[in-house]
Amino acid sequence: MMEQVDGPRRDAAASAYPNDTRVKHVRERAGWMRRRLLKMIVDAGQGHPGGDLSATDIVATLYFDILRIDPVDPTAAGRDRFVMSKGHCTGALYTALSGAGFFAEAELDTYLKPQSRLNGHPNRTYLPGVETNTGPLGHGLPVATGIAVAGQIDDAGFRVFALTGDGELQEGSMWEAAMFAGHRGLGNLTVIVDRNGLQQGARTEDTNALEPLADKWRAFGWEVVGVDGHDHASLLAAFDDAALPRSKPRCIIAETVKGKGISFMEHQAAWHHGLPNADQFALANGEFDMDMAR
Amino acid sequence: MSAPAPAVNLHDCRDAYVRTVEQLAASDDRIVAVVNDSVGSSKLGKFRDRFPSRLINVGIAEQNMVGVGAGLANGGKIPFVSGAGCFLTARAMEQIKVDCGYSQANVKLCGISSGVAYGELGATHHSIEDVAWLRAIDKLTVIVPADPWETAEAIRAAAAHNGPVYVKISRMPVPELDRGDTPFRIGRAEVLRTGDDIAIIANGTLVHRALAAAEMLAAEGIDARVVNMATVSPIDCQAIADAAATGGIVTAEEALAHGGLGGAVAEYCAEHAPVRMRMLGFPGFLPTGSAAWLMEHFGLTADGIAAAARDLIARRRA
Numbered sequence: 001m002m003e004q005v006d007g008p009r010r011d012a013a014a015s016a017y018p019n020d021t022r023v024k025h026v027r028e029r030a031g032w033m034r035r036r037l038l039k040m041i042v043d044a045g046q047g048h049p050g051g052d053l054s055a056t057d058i059v060a061t062l063y064f065d066i067l068r069i070d071p072v073d074p075t076a077a078g079r080d081r082f083v084m085s086k087g088h089c090t091g092a093l094y095t096a097l098s099g100a101g102f103f104a105e106a107e108l109d110t111y112l113k114p115q116s117r118l119n120g121h122p123n124r125t126y127l128p129g130v131e132t133n134t135g136p137l138g139h140g141l142p143v144a145t146g147i148a149v150a151g152q153i154d155d156a157g158f159r160v161f162a163l164t165g166d167g168e169l170q171e172g173s174m175w176e177a178a179m180f181a182g183h184r185g186l187g188n189l190t191v192i193v194d195r196n197g198l199q200q201g202a203r204t205e206d207t208n209a210l211e212p213l214a215d216k217w218r219a220f221g222w223e224v225v226g227v228d229g230h231d232h233a234s235l236l237a238a239f240d241d242a243a244l245p246r247s248k249p250r251c252i253i254a255e256t257v258k259g260k261g262i263s264f265m266e267h268q269a270a271w272h273h274g275l276p277n278a279d280q281f282a283l284a285n286g287e288f289d290m291d292m293a294r
Numbered sequence: 295m296s297a298p299a300p301a302v303n304l305h306d307c308r309d310a311y312v313r314t315v316e317q318l319a320a321s322d323d324r325i326v327a328v329v330n331d332s333v334g335s336s337k338l339g340k341f342r343d344r345f346p347s348r349l350i351n352v353g354i355a356e357q358n359m360v361g362v363g364a365g366l367a368n369g370g371k372i373p374f375v376s377g378a379g380c381f382l383t384a385r386a387m388e389q390i391k392v393d394c395g396y397s398q399a400n401v402k403l404c405g406i407s408s409g410v411a412y413g414e415l416g417a418t419h420h421s422i423e424d425v426a427w428l429r430a431i432d433k434l435t436v437i438v439p440a441d442p443w444e445t446a447e448a449i450r451a452a453a454a455h456n457g458p459v460y461v462k463i464s465r466m467p468v469p470e471l472d473r474g475d476t477p478f479r480i481g482r483a484e485v486l487r488t489g490d491d492i493a494i495i496a497n498g499t500l501v502h503r504a505l506a507a508a509e510m511l512a513a514e515g516i517d518a519r520v521v522n523m524a525t526v527s528p529i530d531c532q533a534i535a536d537a538a539a540t541g542g543i544v545t546a547e548e549a550l551a552h553g554g555l556g557g558a559v560a561e562y563c564a565e566h567a568p569v570r571m572r573m574l575g576f577p578g579f580l581p582t583g584s585a586a587w588l589m590e591h592f593g594l595t596a597d598g599i600a601a602a603a604r605d606l607i608a609r610r611r612a
Contacts, residue, residue, distance in 0.1 A: 077370055125398050131368055133397040136388055142358045143393055146365020146373075153326070153347055153371075173389075176358035183353075 022065055026232045029099055030060035031292045034261050035285060036098075036108060037091030042281050044112040046120075050271035052091035054196040054229070054256040055163060059089075061235040062161055063096040071101035074128040080158050081131050081147050085140020085174075086165035086194065087121040093130075094118050102129035138171030140164065141191060145177040148189035148249070156188075163192045167199025170208050175220070182221020187246030190239075191222075194229065196258035198269045217251040229254025262287055304467035308406060310442035311463050312337045314449040315374050319345050325453065326350060326366055328375045330359045336376040336406050356381050360389035364399040372400060372453055379405025379421030379462060380412070387427060394458040395431040402452045403460045409499065409548035410576070411465045413585035421462075422576045426553025428460050429527040435459040435480055436527040438547070438555070440501035441471045444524055447478030455480060464548070466499045466585055471522075481525045483533035489517035492544065492603050493537030497523045497555055499589075500546040500574075506596035511603055518603060529558050531566070538567035542606040544574060546599050548589070551575025570610060572602040 033056050041047030063069075067080045084093045090111075098105050103117070110116035117126040121135030132143045144162035151158050168174060181189055193213070197203055204210050214224040225241070227234040238252050258272070259265025262284040265274075276284060319325040319341065326348040327338050333351060342349040350366070352359045356377060363375040375382070382405050383390065394401045405421055412419035428436050435455065439445040445463060452459040459480075476484050486501070487508050496504035501522045508518040519540055521533055537543050543563065545556035556573030563569050580588055589595060593602070 081368070123396070125396075132364060132399070133392055136392060138357070139361060139389065139392055142361020142389070143365040143368065145358070146362035146367075147369045148365070149350055149362060150366045150369020150371050154369075156369075173357040173361065176352070176355035177361065180352050180355065180358055180362070 023232045026061050026064050029064040030057050033095040035288050036095045040111045048088045050258040051089045053260045054258045055089050055092045055194050057230045059092045059096045063100045066239045081160045083131050083140040083144040083162040085162050087134025097129045137168040138173040141174050142177040145181045148186040151188045160189045166195045166204050178220045181249045185247050186249045189249040192252045195253050196256040198258045200272045222251045223248045224251045226253045229256035305442045306465045307445040307463050308337045308465050310445040314446040318453050324372045326371045326373050328363045328373050330377040332377045356385035357389050360386040361393050363401045364393035367400040374402045376404040379408030380419050383424040395434040401458050405462045407465045408462045410585045410588045417579040422549045425549040437525050438462045438498040441468050451480050464499050469502050481528045483530035484522040487520040489519040491517045492542045493519040493540045494544045495521045495523050496546040499548045503596045507599035510600045534562045535567050538569040542570050544572045544602045546574040572606050
């Protein structure tokens, strides 16, 4: 079991995965997601590239390795659940769902177009694989908590993962859910905080400070782990360690970079929304190529 | 259908609610209850004793209560999310909209002690905006039962219905209505009394008052049609059209009339069956007073309904 730490780190357990085929696979899929989601956003003329790119490696690790889900039977009772609490990050979610087989890649080209199933925020009545509709912040964790309670009552083996933005943790409903999940000892629940440090308009710490964030979760009855949210081996190690049974819910604070993978977007709040022009799009794809060639 | 005999026994509809949820739970282990420290006010103490693992008390946290309800539905449960109507609807409005309505989660929202039951506690504790707010949410069924039988039927129908439902449950004492054999069905109004001179469309605690008003009017030679519009959304348009054919409609409800049942009926009539109306309900934030005083003060009584009917008929003749 990983020790509890306050800050991000490259976990020692990651050394168990050097050149692992799992790491390679997730890394390749994450690279595909970055390229594909940026194209989606550019084609659609809008999106949330900054948050998509900070979440990409987390979402890729879940969808292409960890989650026990079946696109042929997307509502199977025993499936693992992933809840995208930061619902605006549809670039990351839709590419992952498509890559995992929930719908054809070609449908990504319909993103935001009239009547598309790929709305600006995910809708479970449109698209298989979406567990609950999100968009307004502060909704995903309470719903994920309810799913985990159902699993706890039935002693079902499924696991529930919720990905939240860090700015989203300024919503009171997240802490209502955090308090209750801690109280219930929901060991089947894992929250991943996409800790890119930026919310829409500014740094979280300049807006309404979250730190000491790990202490907050711990005080609410959670086990806390810090990881580099772009290191696939560390992410795999952290998720592997989320195996049942546990007696506490688990918070993975994933230190991330908003706009990760595109030099001119990284750490820039302005790219929360934002649309690359043709030159920037070409530059970004060149950087993706270079990264994948490493 | 004849008018009901004067009832002597009055009932708190919460009793029918909990009795029915317990019955359902006994034969279906998907049924769970979710509360916000409201085991007592929701009268779910016996449920908790019988099904301890299926009573989920999130504490005083309504947003989380509704979100957890949606999650339980995702996990295969049929959650009855129960809390004082005022807090359940107002505090958790966005969760009701997004997690339940928009997500089409199979959640049953039960607004307990709704309307002005909390009387003197004031506007913070009245849930009279609930019908207006919730009928604006697409694909959320809104039911306002009139008596214990209808409360029980509404709860059974809600459990059988795959989708989100709000049931407004009163604790204001009401008589058991004398009915024919019409089974309860979501979205179908019930004509409790036929009549061609005027129509009264009511729901919840106003239905027995509407029937009493019709008795008074009958003594004056006015034949009033009485319609119990328990389901406000989706509303029974044919029943409104039939009521409009009388030439006048009085609506009566323990809620804001503008935006509530009255508003719903008026919307239909304005477009499809123009007819003069009187909309009885509450106007907004209410003065201090007991539930009974508030109902009296705002004319939500048999006398008030009868007076509105007479007024409407007089204006029609003028």
